[in-house]
Amino acid sequence: MGTDSSATRLRIGIVDYLNTRPLAWGLSGEVAPRGIEAVFAPPARLATMLASGEIDVGLVPVIETERIPGVRVLPGTCIAALREVRSVLLVSRQPIAQVRRIALDENSRTSAALVRLLSIQRWGIDPEFASASPDLESMLTTADAALVIGDPALRIERPDLQIWDLAAEWRAMTGLPFVFAVWAARPGAREELDLEPVLRRSLEDGMAHLDEIVARAHRETGLSETLLTRYYTEHLHFRLEEDEKTGMKVFLKRCQNYGLI
Numbered sequence: 001m002g003t004d005s006s007a008t009r010l011r012i013g014i015v016d017y018l019n020t021r022p023l024a025w026g027l028s029g030e031v032a033p034r035g036i037e038a039v040f041a042p043p044a045r046l047a048t049m050l051a052s053g054e055i056d057v058g059l060v061p062v063i064e065t066e067r068i069p070g071v072r073v074l075p076g077t078c079i080a081a082l083r084e085v086r087s088v089l090l091v092s093r094q095p096i097a098q099v100r101r102i103a104l105d106e107n108s109r110t111s112a113a114l115v116r117l118l119s120i121q122r123w124g125i126d127p128e129f130a131s132a133s134p135d136l137e138s139m140l141t142t143a144d145a146a147l148v149i150g151d152p153a154l155r156i157e158r159p160d161l162q163i164w165d166l167a168a169e170w171r172a173m174t175g176l177p178f179v180f181a182v183w184a185a186r187p188g189a190r191e192e193l194d195l196e197p198v199l200r201r202s203l204e205d206g207m208a209h210l211d212e213i214v215a216r217a218h219r220e221t222g223l224s225e226t227l228l229t230r231y232y233t234e235h236l237h238f239r240l241e242e243d244e245k246t247g248m249k250v251f252l253k254r255c256q257n258y259g260l261i
Contacts, residue, residue, distance in 0.1 A: 025206030
């Protein structure tokens with residue numbers, strides 16, 4: 001009588017955005033380690049899946065590490081930005097001081113909290129916020145500004161719009177990098193398995209195959225290979241080190257202070 005192999009697989013949730021591809025290179029397809037099953041979903045959905053036990057480990061928005069009881073952050077790797085991130089933007093047709101309503105991408109949780117913090121602490125505005133489907137034109141018909149994240153943000157190159165890069169705004173306000181997502185494990189999720197080297201190796205393999213990742217992303221999106229290469233090597237930062245941990249702690253503390261957690 002055979003055993004159910006699904007019971008022994010570790011389900012790892014991955015956001016299917018361009019920014020995750022170097023991190024997740026070695027976790028899916030033919031190169032995935034035995035016993036790992038990759039599950040792809042938007043960031044907010046992954047957080048829900050981790051909380052409910054549908055996945056064991058997820059690349060989740062940083063703010064969810066304080067909202068999901070008992071999760072543990074896995075060390076070593078993350079999605080962060082030292083300065084500009086290029087793919088998390090607030091977009092408006094008017095100056096920030098005139099913004100009264102902001103549409104938030106419904107797939108965002110950490111970036112949604114960040115734009116609330118920046119509104120209070122950096123821009124000095126008190127707008128109304130509304131969740132919306134991630135379509136820039138429709139968002140700007142119902143709001144003065146829109147939070148655009150992920151791949152759609154990389155396409156925004158319009159002189160008629162004012163654009164604020166949220167990671168750059170955070171850096172200007174705090175002097176710290178900003179961490180958008182971390183690997184987190186639910187309580188009891190195969191704690192005997194040391195995932196840190198698996199996740200590090202996945203990133204190392206991804207960076208070693210960056211030309212292939214860029215070429216594939218170019219074919220899929222039409223974005224230039226120059227833009228994509230700069231995105232992966234200059235805008236994104238994948239190491240969770242001391243400065244990144246400090247930036248994450250400061251962000252979470254401020255979120256707690258303003259009742260966002």
